[in-house]
Amino acid sequence: MKSTGTLAVKNVSKKFKSQEGEIHVLDDINLSVKSGEFITIVGLSGCGKTTLLRLIVGLESDYAGDILLDGRKLNGPSLDRGIVFQDHRLFPWLTVEKNVGLGIVGKTDAEKKEIVQNHIELVGLKGFEKSYPYQLSGGMSQRAAIARSLVNNPKILLLDEPLGALDALTRMYMHKELERIWKKESITMIMVTHDVDEAVYLSDKIVVMSARPGKLQKIIPVPLSRPRDRASIDFAQMKEKVLEEFMLHTEQNFNYSI
Amino acid sequence: MKIKNIKLTHVLEAALLPATIFVAWFLASRYNVLPGNLFPSPSDVLAGFYEVLNDGSFFYNLNISVIRVLKGFLLGSTTGFLIGITLGMSRFLEKLITPIFNAIRQVPLPAWAPLLVLVSLGEMSRVLFIAMGACYPVVLNTFEGVKSVRHDYMEVGRMFKFSKVKCFFKIILPSSFPATLTGLRLSLSISWMLVVAAEIFMTSGGGIGEMMWACREFSRMDLVVVGIIAIAFVGFAMNFTMRKLERLFSFWRITLKQSR
Numbered sequence: 001m002k003s004t005g006t007l008a009v010k011n012v013s014k015k016f017k018s019q020e021g022e023i024h025v026l027d028d029i030n031l032s033v034k035s036g037e038f039i040t041i042v043g044l045s046g047c048g049k050t051t052l053l054r055l056i057v058g059l060e061s062d063y064a065g066d067i068l069l070d071g072r073k074l075n076g077p078s079l080d081r082g083i084v085f086q087d088h089r090l091f092p093w094l095t096v097e098k099n100v101g102l103g104i105v106g107k108t109d110a111e112k113k114e115i116v117q118n119h120i121e122l123v124g125l126k127g128f129e130k131s132y133p134y135q136l137s138g139g140m141s142q143r144a145a146i147a148r149s150l151v152n153n154p155k156i157l158l159l160d161e162p163l164g165a166l167d168a169l170t171r172m173y174m175h176k177e178l179e180r181i182w183k184k185e186s187i188t189m190i191m192v193t194h195d196v197d198e199a200v201y202l203s204d205k206i207v208v209m210s211a212r213p214g215k216l217q218k219i220i221p222v223p224l225s226r227p228r229d230r231a232s233i234d235f236a237q238m239k240e241k242v243l244e245e246f247m248l249h250t251e252q253n254f255n256y257s258i
Numbered sequence: 259m260k261i262k263n264i265k266l267t268h269v270l271e272a273a274l275l276p277a278t279i280f281v282a283w284f285l286a287s288r289y290n291v292l293p294g295n296l297f298p299s300p301s302d303v304l305a306g307f308y309e310v311l312n313d314g315s316f317f318y319n320l321n322i323s324v325i326r327v328l329k330g331f332l333l334g335s336t337t338g339f340l341i342g343i344t345l346g347m348s349r350f351l352e353k354l355i356t357p358i359f360n361a362i363r364q365v366p367l368p369a370w371a372p373l374l375v376l377v378s379l380g381e382m383s384r385v386l387f388i389a390m391g392a393c394y395p396v397v398l399n400t401f402e403g404v405k406s407v408r409h410d411y412m413e414v415g416r417m418f419k420f421s422k423v424k425c426f427f428k429i430i431l432p433s434s435f436p437a438t439l440t441g442l443r444l445s446l447s448i449s450w451m452l453v454v455a456a457e458i459f460m461t462s463g464g465g466i467g468e469m470m471w472a473c474r475e476f477s478r479m480d481l482v483v484v485g486i487i488a489i490a491f492v493g494f495a496m497n498f499t500m501r502k503l504e505r506l507f508s509f510w511r512i513t514l515k516q517s518r
Contacts (some may be wrong), residue, residue: 059413077417089410092510093432102428103418132510152418 004035004070005080005155005188007056012065014051024213025051029065031207031216033156038182039190040199041207042242048214049192050160056190057083057158069156079105082149084162088141090133090148096120097129100147119147122181139170143177150185159191163198172230175201179226200238201228208245218245298480303487306480315469320488323453323465326381330388330456331449335442337389338396342438345397346404347430359397367391367452371459381463384456391452392445399441403434436508443500450493 014026025048033039041049054060056067058077067074069081090099101116120129123143133141142162149157159178163171179202182189193199199206203222210217220242224234280300286292287299298306310316341359345352367390374383407430415425457467470485 057417059416077419079419083417085410085413087410089414091411091414091429091432093435102414105419134510149417 005033006035006070007031007033007156007188007190008066008068008071009052009056010066010068012052012055012063012067014048014055014060014063026055026063027213027215029214029216031219033188033190033205035155035188036186037188037204038179038202039188039205039207040203041190041192041209042194042196042199043209043214043217044194044211044246047209047211049209051214052209053083053158053160053190053192056156057081059083079103079152080155081158082152082154082156083158083160084142084145084149086161086164088133088138088145088162090141090144092133095130095132096125096136096144099133099144100151102148104151115151119151120144122150122184123147124177137170138166139174142166142174146178146181150181150187153185154187156188156190157185159189161192161194164193164195171195171198176227178202196239196242197230199242200224200235201230206242208242220245296479298483302480303483306478307484310469310481310484316484316488319464319466319469320492322463323457323467324492326384326456326463326465327388327446327449327453330385330452331392331446333385334389334392334449335396335445338393338441338445339400339438341393342397342400342441343404346401346434347426363394368455368459375460383460384453384463387456387460388449388452392449395444395448396438396441399444400434400438403437403441404430406437407433436504436511439500439504439507443497443504446496446500447493450489450496454489 009029009031012026012029013024015022015024017023029052031039041052043049051060055063056074058074058081061076090096091102094102097116097120100119101112104112104115107115117129120126123146125140125143125147128136128140128144133144136144145162146157163174163178166174175198178189182202191198191202200222206220206222208217208220209215222238224232224238228235283292284300287297287301292299307316341355345355345359367387370390371383371387374386377383377386411429411433412425415429420428453465454467454470457463457465458471461468461471466485466488470482473479473481473485
Protein backbone atom coordinates (compact mmCIF):
# COMPACT_ATOMS: atom_id res chain seq x y z
CA MET A 1 0.00 0.00 0.00
CA LYS A 2 1.28 3.39 -0.91
CA SER A 3 2.00 5.55 2.10
CA THR A 4 -0.11 8.62 2.00
CA GLY A 5 0.26 10.57 5.19
CA THR A 6 -2.12 9.09 7.72
CA LEU A 7 -1.14 9.84 11.24
CA ALA A 8 -2.07 8.14 14.48
CA VAL A 9 -1.24 9.63 17.85
CA LYS A 10 -1.84 7.06 20.58
CA ASN A 11 -1.81 7.73 24.32
CA VAL A 12 0.94 10.30 23.98
CA SER A 13 2.17 12.01 27.15
CA LYS A 14 5.15 14.30 27.50
CA LYS A 15 6.89 15.67 30.55
CA PHE A 16 9.60 18.31 30.72
CA LYS A 17 12.04 18.20 33.57
CA SER A 18 12.86 21.52 35.17
CA GLN A 19 14.53 22.58 38.39
CA GLU A 20 11.23 22.67 40.24
CA GLY A 21 10.43 19.14 39.14
CA GLU A 22 8.47 17.69 36.27
CA ILE A 23 6.04 19.65 34.18
CA HIS A 24 3.29 17.65 32.60
CA VAL A 25 2.92 19.17 29.14
CA LEU A 26 0.83 16.63 27.29
CA ASP A 27 -1.47 14.10 28.87
CA ASP A 28 -2.83 11.08 27.05
CA ILE A 29 -3.37 12.57 23.61
CA ASN A 30 -5.21 10.44 21.07
CA LEU A 31 -5.71 11.67 17.57
CA SER A 32 -6.01 10.16 14.15
CA VAL A 33 -5.54 12.08 10.95
CA LYS A 34 -6.64 10.79 7.59
CA SER A 35 -4.66 11.19 4.43
CA GLY A 36 -5.12 14.60 2.87
CA GLU A 37 -6.97 16.05 5.83
CA PHE A 38 -6.54 19.59 7.06
CA ILE A 39 -6.47 19.59 10.84
CA THR A 40 -6.06 22.58 13.11
CA ILE A 41 -5.15 22.35 16.74
CA VAL A 42 -6.65 25.24 18.67
CA GLY A 43 -5.85 26.12 22.25
CA LEU A 44 -4.72 28.80 24.63
CA SER A 45 -1.06 29.66 24.98
CA GLY A 46 0.79 27.03 26.97
CA CYS A 47 -1.59 24.17 26.25
CA GLY A 48 1.16 22.13 24.65
CA LYS A 49 -0.03 22.41 21.07
CA THR A 50 3.37 23.41 19.76
CA THR A 51 4.93 20.58 21.75
CA LEU A 52 2.53 18.13 20.14
CA LEU A 53 3.54 19.44 16.75
CA ARG A 54 7.22 19.13 17.60
CA LEU A 55 6.66 15.54 18.69
CA ILE A 56 4.95 14.71 15.42
CA VAL A 57 7.68 16.33 13.37
CA GLY A 58 10.37 14.56 15.38
CA LEU A 59 12.16 17.53 16.93
CA GLU A 60 11.28 16.36 20.43
CA SER A 61 11.72 12.81 21.57
CA ASP A 62 11.42 11.10 24.94
CA TYR A 63 7.66 10.81 25.23
CA ALA A 64 5.27 8.10 26.33
CA GLY A 65 2.90 6.53 23.82
CA ASP A 66 3.12 6.03 20.09
CA ILE A 67 3.04 8.26 17.07
CA LEU A 68 2.57 6.35 13.84
CA LEU A 69 2.92 7.69 10.31
CA ASP A 70 1.29 5.32 7.84
CA GLY A 71 1.41 2.65 10.52
CA ARG A 72 5.11 3.02 11.27
CA LYS A 73 6.53 4.43 14.43
CA LEU A 74 8.38 7.71 14.11
CA ASN A 75 12.07 7.94 14.68
CA GLY A 76 13.32 11.54 14.65
CA PRO A 77 12.82 14.02 11.83
CA SER A 78 12.49 12.79 8.29
CA LEU A 79 11.93 14.25 4.87
CA ASP A 80 8.38 12.89 4.72
CA ARG A 81 7.34 15.47 7.31
CA GLY A 82 7.80 19.16 6.66
CA ILE A 83 7.32 22.03 9.06
CA VAL A 84 6.67 25.73 8.78
CA PHE A 85 7.70 27.54 11.92
CA GLN A 86 6.03 30.52 13.52
CA ASP A 87 9.02 32.68 12.64
CA HIS A 88 9.87 31.85 9.06
CA ARG A 89 13.46 30.84 9.90
CA LEU A 90 14.74 31.60 6.43
CA PHE A 91 18.51 31.94 6.46
CA PRO A 92 19.16 35.67 6.14
CA TRP A 93 22.40 35.15 4.22
CA LEU A 94 20.68 33.25 1.39
CA THR A 95 18.38 34.42 -1.37
CA VAL A 96 14.81 33.13 -1.58
CA GLU A 97 15.92 30.72 -4.29
CA LYS A 98 18.77 29.32 -2.22
CA ASN A 99 16.58 29.10 0.87
CA VAL A 100 13.91 27.15 -0.97
CA GLY A 101 16.49 24.79 -2.45
CA LEU A 102 18.22 24.25 0.87
CA GLY A 103 16.66 20.92 1.77
CA ILE A 104 16.60 19.22 -1.62
CA VAL A 105 18.59 16.01 -1.60
CA GLY A 106 19.54 13.47 -4.22
CA LYS A 107 18.76 15.56 -7.30
CA THR A 108 20.86 16.84 -10.16
CA ASP A 109 21.40 20.57 -10.42
CA ALA A 110 18.93 20.83 -13.28
CA GLU A 111 16.24 18.92 -11.38
CA LYS A 112 16.94 21.00 -8.32
CA LYS A 113 16.53 24.21 -10.27
CA GLU A 114 13.22 23.03 -11.64
CA ILE A 115 11.88 21.98 -8.24
CA VAL A 116 12.88 25.33 -6.75
CA GLN A 117 11.26 27.25 -9.58
CA ASN A 118 8.05 25.21 -9.37
CA HIS A 119 7.74 25.76 -5.65
CA ILE A 120 8.49 29.45 -5.86
CA GLU A 121 5.71 29.71 -8.42
CA LEU A 122 3.43 27.54 -6.27
CA VAL A 123 3.62 30.00 -3.39
CA GLY A 124 3.40 33.01 -5.70
CA LEU A 125 6.89 34.41 -5.24
CA LYS A 126 7.87 34.51 -8.91
CA GLY A 127 10.17 37.46 -9.48
CA PHE A 128 11.57 37.36 -5.96
CA GLU A 129 14.00 34.50 -6.53
CA LYS A 130 17.06 36.68 -5.98
CA SER A 131 15.66 38.66 -3.04
CA TYR A 132 17.02 38.28 0.46
CA PRO A 133 14.71 37.61 3.41
CA TYR A 134 15.20 41.11 4.82
CA GLN A 135 13.74 42.49 1.60
CA LEU A 136 10.52 40.49 2.00
CA SER A 137 7.38 41.29 3.96
CA GLY A 138 6.17 38.93 6.68
CA GLY A 139 3.65 37.25 4.39
CA MET A 140 6.20 36.79 1.62
CA SER A 141 8.71 35.32 4.06
CA GLN A 142 6.16 32.74 5.18
CA ARG A 143 5.40 31.92 1.56
CA ALA A 144 9.09 31.23 1.02
CA ALA A 145 9.17 29.13 4.18
CA ILE A 146 6.18 27.12 2.93
CA ALA A 147 7.92 26.56 -0.40
CA ARG A 148 11.07 25.45 1.40
CA SER A 149 9.11 22.93 3.49
CA LEU A 150 7.43 21.39 0.44
CA VAL A 151 10.43 20.73 -1.83
CA ASN A 152 10.89 17.12 -0.74
CA ASN A 153 7.19 16.33 -1.25
CA PRO A 154 6.46 15.51 2.37
CA LYS A 155 3.36 13.49 3.18
CA ILE A 156 2.50 15.73 6.07
CA LEU A 157 3.07 19.42 6.46
CA LEU A 158 3.02 20.77 10.00
CA LEU A 159 2.36 24.45 10.48
CA ASP A 160 3.15 26.10 13.80
CA GLU A 161 1.11 29.31 13.84
CA PRO A 162 2.72 30.36 10.57
CA LEU A 163 0.40 33.31 10.08
CA GLY A 164 0.36 34.51 13.68
CA ALA A 165 2.58 37.51 13.05
CA LEU A 166 0.76 38.75 9.96
CA ASP A 167 -1.77 41.56 9.81
CA ALA A 168 -5.42 40.55 9.57
CA LEU A 169 -5.86 41.21 5.84
CA THR A 170 -2.65 39.47 4.79
CA ARG A 171 -3.63 36.58 7.01
CA MET A 172 -7.00 36.19 5.28
CA TYR A 173 -5.27 36.29 1.94
CA MET A 174 -2.80 33.66 3.11
CA HIS A 175 -5.70 31.42 4.21
CA LYS A 176 -6.87 31.30 0.61
CA GLU A 177 -3.35 30.64 -0.59
CA LEU A 178 -2.78 27.90 1.94
CA GLU A 179 -6.01 26.21 0.94
CA ARG A 180 -4.98 26.39 -2.71
CA ILE A 181 -1.55 24.87 -1.97
CA TRP A 182 -3.12 22.17 0.20
CA LYS A 183 -5.48 21.18 -2.63
CA LYS A 184 -2.83 21.33 -5.32
CA GLU A 185 -0.33 19.23 -3.38
CA SER A 186 -3.01 16.92 -1.91
CA ILE A 187 -1.05 16.71 1.30
CA THR A 188 -2.02 16.20 4.93
CA MET A 189 -1.73 19.43 6.87
CA ILE A 190 -1.75 19.93 10.62
CA MET A 191 -1.75 23.50 11.79
CA VAL A 192 -1.47 24.95 15.25
CA THR A 193 -3.27 28.23 15.79
CA HIS A 194 -5.20 30.26 18.30
CA ASP A 195 -7.20 32.03 15.66
CA VAL A 196 -10.68 30.43 15.61
CA ASP A 197 -11.62 32.14 12.35
CA GLU A 198 -8.54 30.67 10.69
CA ALA A 199 -9.35 27.23 12.09
CA VAL A 200 -12.94 27.26 10.80
CA TYR A 201 -11.90 28.61 7.41
CA LEU A 202 -9.28 25.94 6.77
CA SER A 203 -10.00 22.77 8.71
CA ASP A 204 -11.75 19.52 8.09
CA LYS A 205 -11.43 18.89 11.79
CA ILE A 206 -10.69 21.24 14.66
CA VAL A 207 -8.90 19.79 17.66
CA VAL A 208 -9.52 21.83 20.80
CA MET A 209 -6.93 21.48 23.53
CA SER A 210 -7.10 22.49 27.17
CA ALA A 211 -4.12 23.54 29.20
CA ARG A 212 -2.01 22.29 32.11
CA PRO A 213 -1.64 19.50 31.42
CA GLY A 214 -2.36 19.68 27.71
CA LYS A 215 -5.34 17.50 27.03
CA LEU A 216 -7.49 16.89 24.06
CA GLN A 217 -10.75 18.56 24.95
CA LYS A 218 -12.83 18.04 21.86
CA ILE A 219 -12.61 17.23 18.19
CA ILE A 220 -15.03 19.27 16.12
CA PRO A 221 -15.60 18.26 12.50
CA VAL A 222 -16.19 21.13 10.10
CA PRO A 223 -18.56 19.88 7.43
CA LEU A 224 -18.80 23.17 5.51
CA SER A 225 -18.23 23.11 1.76
CA ARG A 226 -15.21 24.85 0.24
CA PRO A 227 -14.39 27.58 -0.54
CA ARG A 228 -15.88 28.81 2.69
CA ASP A 229 -17.81 32.00 3.07
CA ARG A 230 -16.88 33.94 6.15
CA ALA A 231 -20.14 35.87 5.96
CA SER A 232 -22.37 32.81 5.97
CA ILE A 233 -24.48 31.85 8.94
CA ASP A 234 -23.01 28.34 8.93
CA PHE A 235 -19.55 29.78 9.25
CA ALA A 236 -20.54 32.00 12.15
CA GLN A 237 -22.29 29.13 13.90
CA MET A 238 -19.23 26.95 13.48
CA LYS A 239 -17.14 29.66 15.07
CA GLU A 240 -19.54 29.93 17.98
CA LYS A 241 -19.31 26.19 18.44
CA VAL A 242 -15.55 26.38 18.78
CA LEU A 243 -15.69 29.43 21.03
CA GLU A 244 -18.13 27.61 23.30
CA GLU A 245 -15.26 25.32 24.18
CA PHE A 246 -13.43 28.33 25.56
CA MET A 247 -16.52 29.82 27.24
CA LEU A 248 -16.24 32.74 24.88
CA HIS A 249 -19.45 32.42 22.91
CA THR A 250 -22.33 34.88 23.01
CA GLU A 251 -25.32 33.37 24.74
CA GLN A 252 -27.96 34.51 22.28
CA ASN A 253 -26.81 34.38 18.74
CA PHE A 254 -28.72 35.19 15.61
CA ASN A 255 -31.71 36.92 17.01
CA TYR A 256 -33.29 38.35 13.97
CA SER A 257 -35.98 40.97 14.25
CA ILE A 258 -37.90 42.45 11.42
CA MET B 259 24.42 64.05 -6.97
CA LYS B 260 23.02 64.12 -3.50
CA ILE B 261 25.01 61.07 -2.51
CA LYS B 262 28.18 62.68 -3.77
CA ASN B 263 27.48 65.78 -1.70
CA ILE B 264 26.94 63.75 1.41
CA LYS B 265 30.22 61.94 0.85
CA LEU B 266 32.03 65.22 0.36
CA THR B 267 30.70 66.62 3.63
CA HIS B 268 31.74 63.38 5.33
CA VAL B 269 35.27 63.81 4.06
CA LEU B 270 35.32 67.44 5.12
CA GLU B 271 34.04 66.55 8.57
CA ALA B 272 36.65 63.87 8.96
CA ALA B 273 39.41 66.22 7.80
CA LEU B 274 38.39 69.08 10.08
CA LEU B 275 40.18 67.91 13.21
CA PRO B 276 43.44 66.81 11.54
CA ALA B 277 43.56 70.15 9.70
CA THR B 278 43.05 72.05 12.94
CA ILE B 279 45.80 70.10 14.65
CA PHE B 280 48.10 70.74 11.71
CA VAL B 281 47.45 74.48 11.81
CA ALA B 282 47.97 74.54 15.59
CA TRP B 283 51.21 72.59 15.20
CA PHE B 284 52.37 74.95 12.46
CA LEU B 285 51.57 78.05 14.51
CA ALA B 286 53.12 76.61 17.68
CA SER B 287 56.39 75.93 15.85
CA ARG B 288 56.32 79.23 14.00
CA TYR B 289 55.99 81.28 17.20
CA ASN B 290 58.38 79.08 19.19
CA VAL B 291 55.80 77.74 21.61
CA LEU B 292 57.28 74.28 20.99
CA PRO B 293 60.95 73.73 21.82
CA GLY B 294 62.27 73.68 18.26
CA ASN B 295 65.33 71.65 19.04
CA LEU B 296 63.22 68.83 20.54
CA PHE B 297 59.97 68.91 18.62
CA PRO B 298 60.17 69.26 14.85
CA SER B 299 58.11 71.81 12.94
CA PRO B 300 55.93 70.80 9.98
CA SER B 301 58.58 72.06 7.58
CA ASP B 302 61.25 69.93 9.32
CA VAL B 303 59.02 66.91 8.95
CA LEU B 304 58.33 67.64 5.30
CA ALA B 305 62.03 68.04 4.64
CA GLY B 306 62.73 64.80 6.47
CA PHE B 307 60.03 63.03 4.49
CA TYR B 308 61.52 64.33 1.26
CA GLU B 309 64.93 63.06 2.35
CA VAL B 310 63.83 59.48 3.16
CA LEU B 311 61.68 59.45 0.05
CA ASN B 312 64.65 60.41 -2.11
CA ASP B 313 67.12 57.91 -0.71
CA GLY B 314 64.47 55.19 -0.99
CA SER B 315 64.58 54.20 2.67
CA PHE B 316 60.99 55.24 3.35
CA PHE B 317 59.32 52.87 0.92
CA TYR B 318 61.97 50.21 1.50
CA ASN B 319 61.13 50.08 5.20
CA LEU B 320 57.40 50.59 4.79
CA ASN B 321 57.33 47.71 2.34
CA ILE B 322 59.16 45.41 4.76
CA SER B 323 56.72 46.31 7.55
CA VAL B 324 53.62 45.83 5.45
CA ILE B 325 54.75 42.42 4.18
CA ARG B 326 55.73 41.41 7.71
CA VAL B 327 52.31 42.42 9.01
CA LEU B 328 50.52 40.52 6.29
CA LYS B 329 52.52 37.38 7.04
CA GLY B 330 51.86 37.63 10.77
CA PHE B 331 48.22 38.51 10.21
CA LEU B 332 47.61 35.61 7.83
CA LEU B 333 49.35 33.12 10.11
CA GLY B 334 47.72 34.43 13.28
CA SER B 335 44.21 34.90 11.95
CA THR B 336 44.11 31.52 10.21
CA THR B 337 45.25 29.82 13.39
CA GLY B 338 42.82 31.93 15.41
CA PHE B 339 39.95 31.06 13.10
CA LEU B 340 40.64 27.35 13.42
CA ILE B 341 40.98 27.56 17.22
CA GLY B 342 37.78 29.63 17.47
CA ILE B 343 35.81 27.17 15.36
CA THR B 344 37.15 24.21 17.31
CA LEU B 345 36.35 25.75 20.69
CA GLY B 346 32.90 26.74 19.46
CA MET B 347 32.08 23.32 18.10
CA SER B 348 33.35 21.07 20.86
CA ARG B 349 32.21 21.58 24.40
CA PHE B 350 34.92 19.23 25.63
CA LEU B 351 37.73 21.16 23.95
CA GLU B 352 36.15 24.41 25.08
CA LYS B 353 36.41 23.29 28.70
CA LEU B 354 39.89 21.92 28.15
CA ILE B 355 41.47 24.81 26.29
CA THR B 356 39.60 27.99 27.30
CA PRO B 357 41.23 28.41 30.75
CA ILE B 358 44.77 28.13 29.45
CA PHE B 359 43.93 30.28 26.46
CA ASN B 360 42.58 33.00 28.75
CA ALA B 361 45.67 32.78 30.91
CA ILE B 362 48.06 33.06 27.96
CA ARG B 363 46.02 35.92 26.55
CA GLN B 364 46.76 38.00 29.66
CA VAL B 365 50.53 37.88 29.14
CA PRO B 366 51.64 41.13 27.46
CA LEU B 367 53.11 40.31 24.09
CA PRO B 368 56.54 41.93 24.68
CA ALA B 369 57.01 39.39 27.49
CA TRP B 370 57.17 36.70 24.82
CA ALA B 371 59.92 38.45 22.87
CA PRO B 372 62.86 36.74 24.66
CA LEU B 373 61.30 33.32 24.06
CA LEU B 374 60.50 34.11 20.46
CA VAL B 375 64.10 35.04 19.84
CA LEU B 376 65.01 31.55 21.03
CA VAL B 377 62.73 30.13 18.35
CA SER B 378 64.35 32.13 15.61
CA LEU B 379 66.70 35.05 15.43
CA GLY B 380 65.44 36.07 12.03
CA GLU B 381 62.21 37.14 10.41
CA MET B 382 60.30 34.23 11.91
CA SER B 383 60.42 35.64 15.44
CA ARG B 384 58.93 38.96 14.32
CA VAL B 385 56.22 37.26 12.29
CA LEU B 386 55.35 34.97 15.21
CA PHE B 387 55.17 37.97 17.54
CA ILE B 388 52.61 39.64 15.28
CA ALA B 389 50.80 36.35 14.69
CA MET B 390 50.25 35.86 18.42
CA GLY B 391 48.64 39.25 18.77
CA ALA B 392 46.62 38.74 15.59
CA CYS B 393 45.34 35.40 16.81
CA TYR B 394 43.42 36.46 19.95
CA PRO B 395 40.66 38.66 18.54
CA VAL B 396 39.89 36.15 15.78
CA VAL B 397 39.65 33.31 18.30
CA LEU B 398 37.32 35.27 20.57
CA ASN B 399 35.07 36.62 17.84
CA THR B 400 34.84 33.39 15.88
CA PHE B 401 34.06 31.50 19.09
CA GLU B 402 31.31 33.98 19.97
CA GLY B 403 30.01 33.78 16.40
CA VAL B 404 29.75 30.00 16.50
CA LYS B 405 28.20 30.03 19.96
CA SER B 406 25.53 32.52 18.95
CA VAL B 407 24.30 30.62 15.90
CA ARG B 408 20.54 30.52 16.37
CA HIS B 409 19.27 27.19 17.62
CA ASP B 410 16.25 27.77 15.37
CA TYR B 411 18.44 27.55 12.29
CA MET B 412 19.99 24.33 13.53
CA GLU B 413 16.48 22.89 13.82
CA VAL B 414 15.87 23.71 10.17
CA GLY B 415 19.01 21.69 9.45
CA ARG B 416 17.69 18.83 11.55
CA MET B 417 14.40 18.87 9.67
CA PHE B 418 16.28 18.43 6.41
CA LYS B 419 18.50 15.71 7.92
CA PHE B 420 21.69 17.73 7.37
CA SER B 421 24.88 15.89 8.21
CA LYS B 422 27.28 17.50 10.70
CA VAL B 423 29.48 18.65 7.84
CA LYS B 424 26.52 20.15 6.00
CA CYS B 425 25.33 21.86 9.19
CA PHE B 426 28.76 23.40 9.53
CA PHE B 427 29.06 24.70 5.98
CA LYS B 428 25.43 25.67 5.45
CA ILE B 429 24.55 27.11 8.85
CA ILE B 430 27.37 27.59 11.34
CA LEU B 431 29.98 29.04 8.99
CA PRO B 432 27.81 31.60 7.16
CA SER B 433 26.00 32.55 10.35
CA SER B 434 29.19 33.19 12.31
CA PHE B 435 31.16 34.76 9.48
CA PRO B 436 30.25 38.40 10.25
CA ALA B 437 31.61 37.95 13.79
CA THR B 438 34.77 36.40 12.38
CA LEU B 439 35.17 39.39 10.08
CA THR B 440 34.94 41.76 13.02
CA GLY B 441 37.68 39.69 14.63
CA LEU B 442 39.76 39.90 11.46
CA ARG B 443 39.43 43.68 11.34
CA LEU B 444 40.56 44.04 14.96
CA SER B 445 43.29 41.52 14.28
CA LEU B 446 44.71 43.40 11.31
CA SER B 447 44.81 46.67 13.19
CA ILE B 448 46.49 45.01 16.19
CA SER B 449 49.01 43.40 13.81
CA TRP B 450 49.88 46.77 12.39
CA MET B 451 50.39 48.21 15.85
CA LEU B 452 52.56 45.25 16.84
CA VAL B 453 54.88 45.45 13.87
CA VAL B 454 56.58 48.51 15.34
CA ALA B 455 57.03 46.75 18.67
CA ALA B 456 58.32 43.62 16.93
CA GLU B 457 60.88 45.65 15.03
CA ILE B 458 62.04 47.40 18.17
CA PHE B 459 62.30 44.26 20.32
CA MET B 460 63.73 42.03 17.63
CA THR B 461 65.90 44.32 15.55
CA SER B 462 67.99 44.18 12.40
CA GLY B 463 65.33 43.11 9.96
CA GLY B 464 64.48 46.59 8.72
CA GLY B 465 60.99 48.07 8.74
CA ILE B 466 59.34 51.35 9.64
CA GLY B 467 59.59 50.70 13.39
CA GLU B 468 63.28 50.00 13.24
CA MET B 469 63.78 53.09 11.11
CA MET B 470 62.03 55.20 13.75
CA TRP B 471 64.01 53.62 16.55
CA ALA B 472 67.29 54.31 14.75
CA CYS B 473 66.26 57.91 14.08
CA ARG B 474 65.53 58.38 17.76
CA GLU B 475 69.12 57.35 18.51
CA PHE B 476 70.34 60.05 16.10
CA SER B 477 67.87 62.61 17.48
CA ARG B 478 66.14 62.84 14.14
CA MET B 479 62.73 63.58 15.65
CA ASP B 480 61.48 64.82 12.29
CA LEU B 481 61.84 61.30 10.90
CA VAL B 482 60.16 59.82 13.97
CA VAL B 483 57.17 62.02 13.23
CA VAL B 484 57.28 60.95 9.57
CA GLY B 485 57.09 57.37 10.84
CA ILE B 486 54.17 58.12 13.13
CA ILE B 487 52.19 59.77 10.36
CA ALA B 488 52.97 56.94 7.93
CA ILE B 489 51.87 54.32 10.47
CA ALA B 490 48.66 56.19 11.20
CA PHE B 491 47.94 56.55 7.51
CA VAL B 492 48.51 52.90 6.60
CA GLY B 493 46.58 51.78 9.70
CA PHE B 494 43.67 53.95 8.69
CA ALA B 495 43.69 52.54 5.16
CA MET B 496 43.77 48.96 6.49
CA ASN B 497 40.89 49.56 8.85
CA PHE B 498 38.90 51.27 6.11
CA THR B 499 39.39 48.34 3.74
CA MET B 500 38.44 45.80 6.38
CA ARG B 501 35.30 47.75 7.24
CA LYS B 502 34.29 47.72 3.60
CA LEU B 503 34.89 43.95 3.47
CA GLU B 504 32.92 43.46 6.65
CA ARG B 505 29.99 45.36 5.22
CA LEU B 506 30.19 43.44 1.97
CA PHE B 507 30.14 40.02 3.57
CA SER B 508 27.73 40.67 6.39
CA PHE B 509 25.25 42.81 4.49
CA TRP B 510 22.40 40.69 5.82
CA ARG B 511 23.36 41.21 9.43
CA ILE B 512 24.04 44.91 9.10
CA THR B 513 20.73 45.38 7.33
CA LEU B 514 18.99 43.48 10.10
CA LYS B 515 20.53 45.81 12.63
CA GLN B 516 19.48 48.88 10.71
CA SER B 517 15.92 47.72 10.31
CA ARG B 518 15.55 47.30 14.04
